Amino acid sequence: MHRIPLKSSHHCAPAACSAFPLPANHGERKKEHAMALNKKYSKKGTTCKVTFELPFDAAAGAKKVALAGDFNAWNTADTLLKKNYKKKVFSATLELEQGRAYQFKYLIDDSRWENDWAADSYAPAPVGGTENSVVIV
Numbered sequence: 001m002h003r004i005p006l007k008s009s010h011h012c013a014p015a016a017c018s019a020f021p022l023p024a025n026h027g028e029r030k031k032e033h034a035m036a037l038n039k040k041y042s043k044k045g046t047t048c049k050v051t052f053e054l055p056f057d058a059a060a061g062a063k064k065v066a067l068a069g070d071f072n073a074w075n076t077a078d079t080l081l082k083k084n085y086k087k088k089v090f091s092a093t094l095e096l097e098q099g100r101a102y103q104f105k106y107l108i109d110d111s112r113w114e115n116d117w118a119a120d121s122y123a124p125a126p127v128g129g130t131e132n133s134v135v136i137v
Helices: none
Strands: 034-040 049-054 063-071 082-086 089-097 101-108 112-114 121-123 131-136
Touching: 049 112, 063 089
Parallel strands: none
Antiparallel strands: 034 049, 049 089, 063 101, 082 089, 101 112, 101 131, 121 131
16 A cells, blocks of 8 residues: 655645545444544634544453544643443544644553554554554544
8 A cells, every 4th residue: 555654744635635545445444443533624614623433342441542643742641532431432522723634543551552444544653663544634
């Protein structure tokens, strides 16, 4: 799969970005681990509220899930996801500036990093030889 490194100054139009092509298997994630990125664009066109969701079964009995990425300087204590027992997910909503691509990952119980299978794209992580999830707003 072709990957293009994310640059911090990268800007994209909402809903489309040729710099971060969708993977060939986008949307073919396991049903039991159906993750979600829900986007709600502001009427002014400057921000977008993005809800990040990680299903309980994808977190394998986790007590705590943190969301770290470009939007919070990769601070693992800044954005903790809340448990939603009705939907059986951990979730958090952030208001992000439109026209940008943000790399992110979930940190489960301070020990395991997990990508979002519903990410808009993926980019090589600067360390560890792995990939980060990308949300484009």
